[in-house]
Amino acid sequence: xxxxxxxVILIMMMFTIGVGIGLVITWGVMPVRLVDTAPGTxxxxxxxxxxxxxxxxxxVTADKDRARARLLVLDNxxxxxxxxxxxxxxxxxxxxxxxxxTKLDSDLSNNVAVIPQPTVNQITPLLSTATNTxxxxxxxxxxxxxxxxxxxxxxxxxxxxxPFVLLGSTPACIDGQTPPILEITIVDSLGKxxxxxxxxxSSSETTERIIxxxxxxxxxxxxxxxxxxxxxxxITLEGRSSIPxxxxxxxxxxxxxxxxxxxxxxxxxx
Amino acid sequence: xxxxxxxxxxxLIDPVEYVDTSPKSLRIDYQTDIVLMVASIYSQEQDIRLxxxxxxxxxxxxxxxxxxxxxAYAERMHFTAQDITNIKLLKExxxxxxxxxxxxx
Numbered sequence: 001x002x003x004x005x006x007x008v009i010l011i012m013m014m015f016t017i018g019v020g021i022g023l024v025i026t027w028g029v030m031p032v033r034l035v036d037t038a039p040g041t042x043x044x045x046x047x048x049x050x051x052x053x054x055x056x057x058x059x060v061t062a063d064k065d066r067a068r069a070r071l072l073v074l075d076n077x078x079x080x081x082x083x084x085x086x087x088x089x090x091x092x093x094x095x096x097x098x099x100x101x102t103k104l105d106s107d108l109s110n111n112v113a114v115i116p117q118p119t120v121n122q123i124t125p126l127l128s129t130a131t132n133t134x135x136x137x138x139x140x141x142x143x144x145x146x147x148x149x150x151x152x153x154x155x156x157x158x159x160x161x162x163p164f165v166l167l168g169s170t171p172a173c174i175d176g177q178t179p180p181i182l183e184i185t186i187v188d189s190l191g192k193x194x195x196x197x198x199x200x201x202s203s204s205e206t207t208e209r210i211i212x213x214x215x216x217x218x219x220x221x222x223x224x225x226x227x228x229x230x231x232x233x234x235i236t237l238e239g240r241s242s243i244p245x246x247x248x249x250x251x252x253x254x255x256x257x258x259x260x261x262x263x264x265x266x267x268x269x270x
Numbered sequence: 271x272x273x274x275x276x277x278x279x280x281x282l283i284d285p286v287e288y289v290d291t292s293p294k295s296l297r298i299d300y301q302t303d304i305v306l307m308v309a310s311i312y313s314q315e316q317d318i319r320l321x322x323x324x325x326x327x328x329x330x331x332x333x334x335x336x337x338x339x340x341x342a343y344a345e346r347m348h349f350t351a352q353d354i355t356n357i358k359l360l361k362e363x364x365x366x367x368x369x370x371x372x373x374x375x
Contacts, residue, residue: 015272022276036297046293046327050304053324057307060314070303181348209299216350226348 038198039074048091050074051083055100058107065195065220067104069213072196080108164240165269173252173262180249180263182233183224186212186270193221194270198238203231209238229261237270293327298343301328305340306349309356318363334368337361 039050051074058067071079087105092098172183182201186194195213202208210223218224227233229249236245245266252262293304305325312321328336341357349357 015275018272018274019276019279020272022273022278023280024276025273026277026280035295037291037295039296039300041291042293042296043291049327050293053304053307053311056311060310070307073300209297210347211299214299214303215347216353224348226346 040076042074047074047082048086051086052092052097052101055104056097058104059100061216063216064107065213066216068108069195069211069220071108073198073211073214076196080105083108164237166245167267167269169245169247169264169266171250171252171262172265173250173260175252175254175260180227180229180261181224182227182235182247182263183218183222183265184210184212184235185219185222185265185267186237187221187267188270193219195220197221197223197270199223200236200238201225202234202236203228205231227261227263235266235268237268240270294329294332298339299347301336302340302343305337305357305360306344306353309360310353312360312363313356318367321360322364322367333364337364 039047042050051071054067054070054074058064068079071083075082083101083105086092087098087101090098092101167187172181184199184201186197186199188194193212197212199210199212200207201210208225210225212223213220215223227247227249231248233247234245235247245268247264247266249261250264252260254260293301296304308321308324311324312318315321322330322333325333325336337357337360341354341361344354344357
C-alpha cells in the first residue's frame, strides 16, 4: 500500500515537473514568436503616435482617402471615435501635431455618416447568391407628411463571417505594362469603394497582404500587386469566408500581333 | 507526458498573448507605410532630426535596415515614383546623419 502510494506520488511529481518544463519552454525559452503583426495590436501610446503620423502626413498630402484607410487599419471599429478621443485627450507632443490631429478629425467628421464600417453590410447584396450572416440594415424612409427622414436601424448578428462576392474580372491587357498587375477593387453592397480592407494574395511561393486605399496614385478602394506569368494566385479577404478566387496572368495580344502577359482587373463586393 | 501537456497548454490552450505590441513587430507593408508617412512629412519639413525622432520607436540600430527594406518593398509593390523618391531621400538623409555621427570624435 505504502509502495503504491509512493509510486502515485512519484508519478504526480514527475508529471508536475514535466508540465513545469513544458511551460518554461513555451513561455520562456521558445514562446510564440511575434512577427507580422497589424497596427491594431499596438499599445495605446503607439497608436497615438501612429495617428499623429497619419494626421501630419494628411497635412502634407491632403489625401483624405488614404488617411481614412490608415485610420481604419489602426482601429477597425471606432476609428473616428479613437481619433476624436485622442484630440480630446490632447495626446500629442508638439502643437503642430495637435493642429494636424484636429484638422484631420474635423475634415473626416463630416463624412463619418456615409462611411460604411467594416462590419456593416446592406442586407440585400448586389448578387443574389451572397448571403450575409452578419448583417446590419440601415433603412432610410422618406415620409411625405414629415420633412425629416426616419432612420430605422435593425441589427442581427451571428458569429459566421460573411462571404465576399466576386462581381467581375477582366484581363488587363496594357501593352508595355511589365510585369502584369493584379488590380483588385473592393466595393460595398452599394457599390461604393471600401478602404482599409486587407486582401490576401497567395501563390505557391509568396503571400502578400495588400490594403485598399493605402497606396497613392490609385483610386480609393483599390489595391494592386504584381503577377508573375505562369503562377497561380488566390485571392481571399481577411476575415471573410469564401472560396478563394484563382487567377493567372492573362494572355494578351498586342496590335502588332505579338503575345504578352497581361494582368487582371478584379472587382469584389465586401 | 508532463512535458507534452505543458507544451500543449503553453502553445495551444493558453499561449503568451501579445496585445500591446511594438512597431518593430509590424508586418513589412505596415512598416513601409509608416516610413512612407515619415518620408512624406520629411519632404515638406526637411528636418531630419524630427524625422529620426518619428522613427525612434523602431530603434536607432534597426533604422538603416528598416529604410532599406521599406524602399525595396515600395519598389517591388510599384509605389508611385513620388513615394519612392521620398523614401529614398529620407534614407539618404538618415545615412548622412549617421555617417556624420560616426565620424565625429
